[in-house]
Amino acid sequence: MGPIAEDDPTLGLFRVLRDDGTADPSADPFLPEAQLLGMFTEMLKIRMIDQRMLMRQRQGKIGFYGTITGQEATPIATAFATQKEDWIFPALRESSIMLARGFPLVTWLAQVYGNAGDVLKGRQMPSHMSGRSVNQVSWSSCIGPQIPQAVGAAWAAKLRKDPVVTIGFMGDGATSEPDFHCAMNFAGVYRVPCVMICQNNHWSISVPTARQTASQTIAVKAHAYGLRGIRVDGNDILALYRVIKDAVDRARAGEGATFIEALTYRIGPHSSSDDPTRYRSEEEVETWRKRDPIKRFENYLRNATLLDDARLAEIEKGIDAQISAAIVEVEKFPLPARETLFTDVFAQTPRHLREQQEELQKLPPAPSEHGGGH
Numbered sequence: 001m002g003p004i005a006e007d008d009p010t011l012g013l014f015r016v017l018r019d020d021g022t023a024d025p026s027a028d029p030f031l032p033e034a035q036l037l038g039m040f041t042e043m044l045k046i047r048m049i050d051q052r053m054l055m056r057q058r059q060g061k062i063g064f065y066g067t068i069t070g071q072e073a074t075p076i077a078t079a080f081a082t083q084k085e086d087w088i089f090p091a092l093r094e095s096s097i098m099l100a101r102g103f104p105l106v107t108w109l110a111q112v113y114g115n116a117g118d119v120l121k122g123r124q125m126p127s128h129m130s131g132r133s134v135n136q137v138s139w140s141s142c143i144g145p146q147i148p149q150a151v152g153a154a155w156a157a158k159l160r161k162d163p164v165v166t167i168g169f170m171g172d173g174a175t176s177e178p179d180f181h182c183a184m185n186f187a188g189v190y191r192v193p194c195v196m197i198c199q200n201n202h203w204s205i206s207v208p209t210a211r212q213t214a215s216q217t218i219a220v221k222a223h224a225y226g227l228r229g230i231r232v233d234g235n236d237i238l239a240l241y242r243v244i245k246d247a248v249d250r251a252r253a254g255e256g257a258t259f260i261e262a263l264t265y266r267i268g269p270h271s272s273s274d275d276p277t278r279y280r281s282e283e284e285v286e287t288w289r290k291r292d293p294i295k296r297f298e299n300y301l302r303n304a305t306l307l308d309d310a311r312l313a314e315i316e317k318g319i320d321a322q323i324s325a326a327i328v329e330v331e332k333f334p335l336p337a338r339e340t341l342f343t344d345v346f347a348q349t350p351r352h353l354r355e356q357q358e359e360l361q362k363l364p365p366a367p368s369e370h371g372g373g374h
Ligand SMILES: Cc1ncc(C[n+]2csc(CCOP(=O)(O)OP(=O)(O)O)c2C)c(N)n1
Pocket: 092, 093, 141, 142, 143, 144, 170, 171, 172, 173, 174, 175, 201, 203, 204, 205, 266, 270
């Protein structure tokens, strides 16, 4: 191919919403009212869950939590732009897709507590949710492997002639991993029905994006692998919805994979174990707070007369009640039963493990196994 044109979509920034939340009418997808309010509610819900869970972590009730504050638009746009048979291969900041696709909140929270209500039986780090019922795959916590996994699953779907699309997520840090390059190459060569989305939130823990790549943008890397690529405002849910939906539709129609860079910002710490004041300035965070994806969308909905103070207060109250009730429920679960330590490992438990299991059963139960958990 020739030189990349200045107006190439990988070098620009596709937007629908302006900073003040008004929309460019030529780009507005004019989505139905129920869908717009559904998207807004899901964004607000994960913001409010994150606040409550970070507090629970500080109170010593849970060990770890990864908030997505400032990055709510990309996962929620994905949840609405995909079909329920599509598979999600997340990184740390996309577990809210599960909730938007109907996964029960109590079960989702049980993963954070790692208790008996957790479908993963307490074996994963908090904020590493997955669920078969919503086609969301478990993340290994290594940076990168989910990208070739998403591409491989897409290739399998293509071979089986299954009309399924896979979505592989990553942060900007993951684009420096070998797995990223293998996945991009494979996706281009085999024209798989996969959409790879990089949430460029400017920081990989304490490493800024400038230290990840010398390329002009992350999206431009798509060209090196013969993929379609586009850079989109990651704090603009309407732009994201359009871009992701287009990529998903094209993938399903046999037009191959797309690589999307969603430009956003991590407002909170990397996780509950991080103190970002040690490596970035408050002014930088403040600049991005002003571009809050929820506030911008709220302004759009107000302009469209779909939202006013009373309606917003009602939505917030509803979410708050739902979260409070779910926390009460989830904290009633005991820890996972200890015999579950031995399940799901072998189809038939080998003798040495059976002996260990029997030995463990003879011991008196630990106090936390009686209920109440943490
Ligand atoms: C292979 C590997 N290297 C390093 C780490 C430690 N680590 C955990 S999260 C993280 C930063 C990831 O940054 P990015 O991919 O930009 O995603 P973000 O957390 O910003 O969403 C690192 C380096 C890891 N988990 N796996």
